[in-house]
Amino acid sequence: MYIPFNKPYLTGKETDYIKEAVASGKISGDGIFTKKCHDFFTQKYGFKKCLLTTSCTDALEMAAILIDMQVGDEIIAPSYTFVSTVNAFVLRGAKVIFGDSEQHTPNIDANSIESLITPKTKAIVVVHYAGMACDMDKVMEIAHKYNLFVIEDAAQAVDSYYHGKPLGSIGHLAAFSFHETKNIISGEGGMLVINDEQFAQRAEIIREKGTNRSQFFRGEVDKYGWVDVGSSFLPSDIIAAFLYAQLENIEDIQKRRKEIWQKYHESLSLLETQGKIQLPKIPQSATNNAHMFYIICNNLAERSKLITFLKEKGIWAVFHYLSLHESPFYKDKHDGRELANCSKYADTLLRLPFFYELEDDKQNFVIENIIQFYS
Numbered sequence: 001m002y003i004p005f006n007k008p009y010l011t012g013k014e015t016d017y018i019k020e021a022v023a024s025g026k027i028s029g030d031g032i033f034t035k036k037c038h039d040f041f042t043q044k045y046g047f048k049k050c051l052l053t054t055s056c057t058d059a060l061e062m063a064a065i066l067i068d069m070q071v072g073d074e075i076i077a078p079s080y081t082f083v084s085t086v087n088a089f090v091l092r093g094a095k096v097i098f099g100d101s102e103q104h105t106p107n108i109d110a111n112s113i114e115s116l117i118t119p120k121t122k123a124i125v126v127v128h129y130a131g132m133a134c135d136m137d138k139v140m141e142i143a144h145k146y147n148l149f150v151i152e153d154a155a156q157a158v159d160s161y162y163h164g165k166p167l168g169s170i171g172h173l174a175a176f177s178f179h180e181t182k183n184i185i186s187g188e189g190g191m192l193v194i195n196d197e198q199f200a201q202r203a204e205i206i207r208e209k210g211t212n213r214s215q216f217f218r219g220e221v222d223k224y225g226w227v228d229v230g231s232s233f234l235p236s237d238i239i240a241a242f243l244y245a246q247l248e249n250i251e252d253i254q255k256r257r258k259e260i261w262q263k264y265h266e267s268l269s270l271l272e273t274q275g276k277i278q279l280p281k282i283p284q285s286a287t288n289n290a291h292m293f294y295i296i297c298n299n300l301a302e303r304s305k306l307i308t309f310l311k312e313k314g315i316w317a318v319f320h321y322l323s324l325h326e327s328p329f330y331k332d333k334h335d336g337r338e339l340a341n342c343s344k345y346a347d348t349l350l351r352l353p354f355f356y357e358l359e360d361d362k363q364n365f366v367i368e369n370i371i372q373f374y375s
């Protein structure tokens, strides 16, 4: 048996749409499929403005430029996350003040944020881990009180909600990922969502190498030129064509992923009742978009043994996120605070094989082996 951790799912229309994009004669950015993807997101989720990017990392870098991050400014962000969440800001000279995770989820503990604010704080960057919402009411309340920007790293959070609001629609800016490990994919890919109108025009400029080319193509200016800093953040329409085939099938993709999630949860809940492992907790205000399924082991040694045990059966379960505050790059810059929950998740969280085409018998095999390991 070989059960990979992830397998990119193709809906079947991807290459048809790529051929269409190629046949249209325009395969650079902002072609017909890019527009279709933008319209899909603004209509389905009510996002004010969407701009496809080549990755979530790029969308986060755009966010850092848009909020005018300067050398010495600070951001507050979780330590238990992917490097891009903070690297995008560090690139512009930001100092990162890391917040701990909640006890019951890897999300940043919103109650700890206020004590981390200094006169230099410019933004709070939250990550909706496993697609489950952070305590956004609390985060937005603090942001208003101290006049801070909120950026949602919604890389894992497509089609997920907080008190009925789509994730990515709450902060001033939000970044999604369509990397092949996410629910909706285009190989590499991402999107910046602009919820605060003040950033809308500048976002287009920054994405187009610092030029007002988008306005020119809409006929709003009669020539285009260099008007700001910028880079090339827009994807080819070939990528957008692939992505659009996925978006058309989002209901089906989400339905199957939720079935897989539910089955893991039901089948492993006895182990949780017996106190042998812990399962993900969905916050009351949040929905579950079935981005991943993880279990929490008791300690690092046990998790390592379980990984080896599963690997010997051909099952690839993987851990992730070494705490960023203890990383080789940042440990000397961190202020020394212990982040106990973050360290706990770094040592004990294990992600199980999870992808659309995971067959029932293979999923059963994963479940049986985990139960066997703990018996």
Ligand SMILES: *Cc1c(COP(=O)(O)O)cnc(C)c1O
Pocket: 054, 055, 056, 057, 058, 081, 082, 084, 085, 127, 153, 155, 156, 176, 177, 178, 179, 188, 189, 190
């Ligand atoms: C996947 C991921 C990213 C990076 O996305 P890319 O599209 O690969 O740049 C950033 N943050 C989080 C939380 C992620 O899971």
